[in-house]
Amino acid sequence: MEYRTVYQEGSAEIVEKKSRFIARVFPIKTEEEAAELLEKIKKQYWDARHHCWAYIIGEKQVQERFSDDGEPAGTAGKPILEVIRGQKLHNVMIIVIRYFGGTLLGTGGLVRAYTQAAREGVLESTIISKMKGYCLKIQTDYAELGKIQYLLAQTKIPIENSEYEEKVTLNVLVSEEEERKLVAELTEATNGKAGIERIEECWFAEVDGERAVSV
Numbered sequence: 001m002e003y004r005t006v007y008q009e010g011s012a013e014i015v016e017k018k019s020r021f022i023a024r025v026f027p028i029k030t031e032e033e034a035a036e037l038l039e040k041i042k043k044q045y046w047d048a049r050h051h052c053w054a055y056i057i058g059e060k061q062v063q064e065r066f067s068d069d070g071e072p073a074g075t076a077g078k079p080i081l082e083v084i085r086g087q088k089l090h091n092v093m094i095i096v097i098r099y100f101g102g103t104l105l106g107t108g109g110l111v112r113a114y115t116q117a118a119r120e121g122v123l124e125s126t127i128i129s130k131m132k133g134y135c136l137k138i139q140t141d142y143a144e145l146g147k148i149q150y151l152l153a154q155t156k157i158p159i160e161n162s163e164y165e166e167k168v169t170l171n172v173l174v175s176e177e178e179e180r181k182l183v184a185e186l187t188e189a190t191n192g193k194a195g196i197e198r199i200e201e202c203w204f205a206e207v208d209g210e211r212a213v214s215v
Contacts, residue, residue, distance in 0.1 A: 001176070002131040003059050003090045007207065010125030016113040018101025022048075023121030028055060028093045031063065037093060045097045052114060054081035055093035059132075059203075062090065071098075075110035083118035089127070094118050128205045133175040135160075135202055135213070138186065139167050139195040147189045155182065158211055173204045173211040 006027040013022045024041060028034050034055050042051050054066035054077050066077030080094050096117045105113060140148055145168050152159060152170075157178065161171040174182055186194050204213045 001059070002129050004088050004127055004129050005091045006089065006125045007128040007205070008126035010121055010123070012117065012120035012124045014113065014117050014120060015101075016109065017103040017105060019103070019105065019113070020097075020099040020101070021113050021117035022097040022099075023117040024095045024097070025118075025121040025125045026093045026095075027091055028057065029091055031057065031065075034065070034093050038095060041095050041097065047099075048097045049100045050076065050098040051095060052076035052080060052098065053093060053095040054078070054084060054118075056081070056084050056090055059090055071110060071114075072107055075107050076114045079111045079115040080118045083115060083122065087122055087127075089122070094121060096121075128207060130203045130205045131175045132201075132203055133173060134179055135199040136172050136174055136179065136182075137195075137197045137199050138170040138172065139197075140170070140190065141167060141193060144190045144193055148186060148194060151182075151185055151189055155185075157182065160211065171199070173202070173213065 006025055009027065010025045011023060013020060026037055028037065038051065038053060045051065050069045050071055052067060052069045052071060057063045064081060066081045068076040080096055084092055084094060096114050138148060148170065152172065157172050157174060159170050160173055163169040183196055186196060202213045204211050
C-alpha cells in the first residue's frame with residue numbers, strides 16, 4: 001500500500017481580473033495541525049478578504065474538510081478539495097488567499113481561479129509516495145556479508161544502518177511486497193544462515209535515493 005503526499009510545502013500566485021489568489025500547500029497529519037496552520041495564515045495575510053481551504057487527512061479512512069470562507073457556496077473550498085483528490089494526495093492542506101481586485105468574477109470565474117491557484121501550488125510543491133512496510137534487522141556472519149550486500153544492491157534496497165561486531169547487523173526499510181521476496185532470496189543465498197527480524201511496521205518514503213521513516 002502507498003499514498004502520495006507533500007514532502008516540502010509549496011506556494012504559487014495567480015492574478016485574475018486584478019484579484020490575487022495565493023495558494024499555500026502544506027503537509028499535515030491532524031485536524032489540530034490544520035487549525036493551527038489556518039490561524040497562522042490568517043495572521044500572515046490579515047488584510048486579505050478570503051482564506052479558503054481544504055484538506056484530506058488519513059491514509060485509508062480519510063477525513064475531508066473544506067471552507068469557502070465567505071465566497072459563494074461551492075466556488076472555493078470544494079474546487080480546492082477536488083484538486084487534492086485529483087492529485088491523489090493524502091495528509092495535505094491547501095489554503096488559497098484572495099485579495100479582491102474590485103471586479104466580480106462570477107461563480108464560474110471563481111471556480112476556475114481557485115482551481116488554477118491550487119494546481120499551481122501543488123506543482124510548486126515536492127510530492128513523494130509513502131509506502132507501508134517494515135524496518136528489518138539482518139544479522140549475518142562476515143562470511144555471508146558479501147552475498148547479502150550484493151543481493152541488496154541488485155534489488156536496489158539501501159542499507160540504512162550497519163554495525164560490525166562479532167556479527168554484522170544491517171537495517172533496511174522494505175515495502176510489504178519487497179519483504180516477502182527479500183526474505184526468500186536472503187534465505188536461499190545464505191542457506192538460512194542470515195537472521196532476519198522485523199523491528200517495526202512503518203510508513204517510509206524514498207527521497208534522493210535514500211529511504212527514511214521520518215519524512
